[in-house]
Amino acid sequence: MGAAVLTFGVVDLLAACGGSSTSxxxxxxxxxxxxxxxxxxxxxxxxxxxxxxxxxxxxxTQVTVANRNGGPAEQIADLRNLISAGVNAIILNxxxxxxxxxxxxxxxxxxxxxxxxxxxxxxxxxYVLSNDQVKYGQLGAEWLFKQLKGTGSVVEMRxxxxxxxxxxxxxxxxxxxxxxxxxxxxxxTFTGWSLNPAAQQINDLFSSGKKIxxxxxxxxxxxxxxxxxxxKKPFVPTVGADNNKxxxxxxxxxxxxxxxxxxxxxxxxxxxxxxxxxxxLAGKSHPKLIKLTPEVWDNTSSAGVxxxxxxxxxxxxxxxxxxxxxxxYTTYTKAQLIACQS
Amino acid sequence: MVVGRVAIxxxxxxxxxxxxxxxxxxxLLLASLIFTVAIHPTYGAFDIKSLALGALPLALAAAxxxxxxxxxxxxxxxxxxxxxxxxxxxxxxxxxxxRDALLIAVLVLILGCAAGAFNGSIVVFSRVPDIxxxxxxxxxxxxxxxxxxxxxxxxxxxxxxxLAQEATLSPxxxxxxxLLIVVVAAVWMPLRGSRLGLALYAIGSDRTAAHASxxxxxxxxxxxxxxxxxxxxxxxxxxxxxxxxxxxLSGSFxxxxxxATIVLGGVSLAxxxxxxxxxxxxxxxxxxxxxxxxxxxxxxxxxxxxxxxVIVLVVMVGGLAALRRKPA
Numbered sequence: 001m002g003a004a005v006l007t008f009g010v011v012d013l014l015a016a017c018g019g020s021s022t023s024x025x026x027x028x029x030x031x032x033x034x035x036x037x038x039x040x041x042x043x044x045x046x047x048x049x050x051x052x053x054x055x056x057x058x059x060x061t062q063v064t065v066a067n068r069n070g071g072p073a074e075q076i077a078d079l080r081n082l083i084s085a086g087v088n089a090i091i092l093n094x095x096x097x098x099x100x101x102x103x104x105x106x107x108x109x110x111x112x113x114x115x116x117x118x119x120x121x122x123x124x125x126x127y128v129l130s131n132d133q134v135k136y137g138q139l140g141a142e143w144l145f146k147q148l149k150g151t152g153s154v155v156e157m158r159x160x161x162x163x164x165x166x167x168x169x170x171x172x173x174x175x176x177x178x179x180x181x182x183x184x185x186x187x188x189t190f191t192g193w194s195l196n197p198a199a200q201q202i203n204d205l206f207s208s209g210k211k212i213x214x215x216x217x218x219x220x221x222x223x224x225x226x227x228x229x230x231x232k233k234p235f236v237p238t239v240g241a242d243n244n245k246x247x248x249x250x251x252x253x254x255x256x257x258x259x260x261x262x263x264x265x266x267x268x269x270x271x272x273x274x275x276x277x278x279x280x281l282a283g284k285s286h287p288k289l290i291k292l293t294p295e296v297w298d299n300t301s302s303a304g305v306x307x308x309x310x311x312x313x314x315x316x317x318x319x320x321x322x323x324x325x326x327x328x329y330t331t332y333t334k335a336q337l338i339a340c341q342s
Numbered sequence: 343m344v345v346g347r348v349a350i351x352x353x354x355x356x357x358x359x360x361x362x363x364x365x366x367x368x369x370l371l372l373a374s375l376i377f378t379v380a381i382h383p384t385y386g387a388f389d390i391k392s393l394a395l396g397a398l399p400l401a402l403a404a405a406x407x408x409x410x411x412x413x414x415x416x417x418x419x420x421x422x423x424x425x426x427x428x429x430x431x432x433x434x435x436x437x438x439x440x441r442d443a444l445l446i447a448v449l450v451l452i453l454g455c456a457a458g459a460f461n462g463s464i465v466v467f468s469r470v471p472d473i474x475x476x477x478x479x480x481x482x483x484x485x486x487x488x489x490x491x492x493x494x495x496x497x498x499x500x501x502x503x504x505l506a507q508e509a510t511l512s513p514x515x516x517x518x519x520x521l522l523i524v525v526v527a528a529v530w531m532p533l534r535g536s537r538l539g540l541a542l543y544a545i546g547s548d549r550t551a552a553h554a555s556x557x558x559x560x561x562x563x564x565x566x567x568x569x570x571x572x573x574x575x576x577x578x579x580x581x582x583x584x585x586x587x588x589x590x591l592s593g594s595f596x597x598x599x600x601x602a603t604i605v606l607g608g609v610s611l612a613x614x615x616x617x618x619x620x621x622x623x624x625x626x627x628x629x630x631x632x633x634x635x636x637x638x639x640x641x642x643x644x645x646x647x648x649x650x651x652v653i654v655l656v657v658m659v660g661g662l663a664a665l666r667r668k669p670a
Contacts, residue, residue: 032636038643064639068632068646071592072494072585077396077629081636084382084389096494099585102507162590167493 029281031274032082033065034092036075040193041243041319042219042267043093046118048340049271049330050091055342056332057278063342072099079103089113089277091270094121097164113280117273119164120289127280129273129290129329131265133165136294137172137218140239140263142179143296144214147237147259151182152213155205159193159218166190169218186210191220195319202227212236219265221246222318225258241265242297242311245318250299251308261298262308267321268337272329292326363608363660364620370656371623374630382637387513393629394518395584398506399424401522401625402577403600404607405530406570408621410472411604413566414546414613418476419461420574420600422483425593427454427578429487432496432588440501447502451575457483458571462564480597487590496588506583518584522622525576530618533569542566547614603628606653608660627652 033050037043047065054060064085066078075095080103082090090107094100094116101123104114108125115127144154156173159166177183187205191198198220205212206227214237215224221240228235235253238260240246250260269292276286297311298304311322316338324337358365379385403420410417427450434446461479465472504510506518533539541562544552553559581592601611607624609616631652632645 062639064636065641066632066636067641067643070595071589072587073396073399073581073592074595076584077392078632078636080388080392080395081633084384084392085636085639086384096585096587096589098497099494099587099589102503102586160591161488162491162493164493 028059028061029088030062030086031060032087032090034075034078035067036070036095038067038069045267045320046270048337049268050274051340051342052332052336053271053274053330055336072096076103083107083110088281091115091117091273093118098122113277115273115277117269127276127288129269129276131292131294133168134172136263136265137169138176139294139296141173141176141216143261143298144216144237144239145180145183148214150180153184153186153211154214154216155212156185156188157198157217158190161190193220195220195223198223199227206231222249225249242321242323244313244316244320244322247308247322248312251312254299259300261296264295264323266323266326268324268326268330272326275329364617367607367620367623371627374627378630378634390514391509391516394516397625397629398518398522398580399577400599400603401622402573402580403596404603404621404625406573407600408604408609408618409569410566411609411611412546412616413542413563415472417570418480418597419483421593421597422480423457423571423574424578424596425487425590426483427575428581428592429491429588429590431579431582432498433491436497438499440499443499443502447579450579451572454571454575455568458568459564462567466560466563491588491590494587494589498582498586503583503586506580526618543614602653606656
């Protein structure tokens with residue numbers, strides 16, 4: 001990469017003038033990020049992973065983040081502004097599968113590499129790198145139903161109604177349920193992927209007096225364990241995500257009778273998406289669709305326990321995912337992710 | 343007033359006094375545009391189109407809110423109604439041709455009209471405060487949107503989408519802008535000068551006085567909500583045009599941002615004061631803020647802070663100007 005140093009100044013100048021540099025000649029890049037759910041720990045970690053990967057790659061001069069609460073209409077506006085700002089690559093967490101296709105096509109027409117992470121888009125120009133959310137719902141539910149030996153009352157705590165990832169996970173959950181006729185869903189709630197509503201909902205369920213044999217959550221997990229502890233109720237088998245605090249609870253509360261499993265859903269798909277985009281800009285090829293298969297880490301098998309033990313990290317934010325990298329794509333260090341600077 | 347006369351010598355002072363806020367908002371819009379070009383010299387036709395596309399649904403949400411607020415009410419169903427009409431249109435228009443899509447659009451408008459009239463009737467006949475009724479109805483309409491489309495989906499023919507997405511006249515005149523001007527000119531302008539328009543302002547200023555002068559207050563209130571429903575339906579159709587799909591959650595942001603827009607646009611939340619032109623410019627200003635933040639590379643979390651500060655500052659300056667005027 002000796003040539004990279006020589007061309008640095010010229011390209012930088014080009015980028016500064018807003019000129020869309022041709023992909024072959026450019027060695028440093030401006031990157032745009034579009035996200036439409038704010039105040040959410042998972043999404044913040046996703047954005048930090050993009051910044052960290054930009055820093056680790058050494059050839060990203062600027063990461064511009066368009067981050068606000070909104071729907072497809074707002075995201076289209078943000079994407080158009082990023083195109084106008086002269087970025088070379090756009091990493092986006094799409095608010096919809098189809099609504100962004102026109103603007104993605106427009107970006108691709110200007111030589112911008114577009115990578116959708118976490119959720120898919122249907123635009124043929126875009127690269128998609130995401131966790132298999134149907135499998136996420138299915139694997140966790142199957143583990144739970146097996147744990148309950150096929151009979152019992154289960155609570156399904158979903159995310160946001162109408163959001164693709166929630167619908168996909170529910171589809172997986174329903175697929176698993178079809179094989180367990182003895183399992184009864186006593187309540188279905190929408191946590192909005194926020195802590196407070198989830199705490200409220202589980203407490204409401206406690207006071208309703210309903211019999212609960214197991215809880216499946218779409219990732220708002222540690223809050224439920226906290227609620228069981230506060231209410232001094234015996235734990236029931238609980239499924240959550242690979243969030244740091246929950247992973248810690250699965251290890252430390254095992255002796256107090258907590259049985260549970262964490263299903264992986266790594267936020268660094270953001271950083272991995274940038275790595276793919278930079279590869280494509282440098283002329284390397286990648287498949288258009290990269291799907292990560294979630295893993296289930298339970299605290300009932302010895303392999304699961306040792307994974308949980310090795311993944312828990314007291315120095316990490318309690319609501320961050322313990323997966324700070326997505327192999328083989330991301331190259332940053334954990335310190336770079338936590339620093340969250342571009 | 344002296345300052346006003348010196349600064350704008352060619353505009354009659356009375357006009358400035360009556361439309362001072364609106365003129366101020368347009369001056370602010372011009373200043374924001376100049377600022378944007380200064381920080382982003384390549385700002386051009388592409389960006390004008392981005393701006394118009396982004397501002398269109400917000401401007402229509404603001405129009406819907408303006409009508410009700412002028413009549414002395416508030417309508418918290420604007421966003422959910424936009425979502426209902428958005429998903430309804432997208433669901434019906436999937437795989438349809440352009441002509442059918444236009445027909446569906448007309449039906450959706452009629453439905454928006456009916457939904458608005460329904461909201462207004464409950465407000466008037468239940469005698470429960472409008473903020474409570476429309477808050478409750480916002481949950482009802484939000485649920486209806488989810489019943490129509492559980493998750494984002496549907497579609498619309500490309501020609502229909504291009505009614506907002508293309509720039510037919512000139513690259514510098516996006517269709518979204520033309521559409522907005524046509525809608526406001528066709529729906530609001532005739533009404534503004536009519537007896538109904540006068541009655542709308544009258545019940546917003548003083549309901550008792552309006553009643554005493556023979557205005558049918560309940561009817562005008564219902565009509566205000568009906569008109570709000572029409573604007574919300576056009577907003578929902580605009581979302582279908584700009585996104586090409588229906589999303590049951592698409593309206594969530596438009597109720598409150600619509601209120602913010604009309605406040606910036608000079609509509610008094612106490613009712614009876616303001617117009618339609620101010621909020622339209624305000625929608626463009628509020629759409630420019632996030633764009634400028636992207637161009638400047640500033641943390642977008644400041645966007646909402648800046649938006650809030652702009653609104654408070656503008657309302658404060660407007661209030662001070664009104665205070666200074668009173669003694670004279």
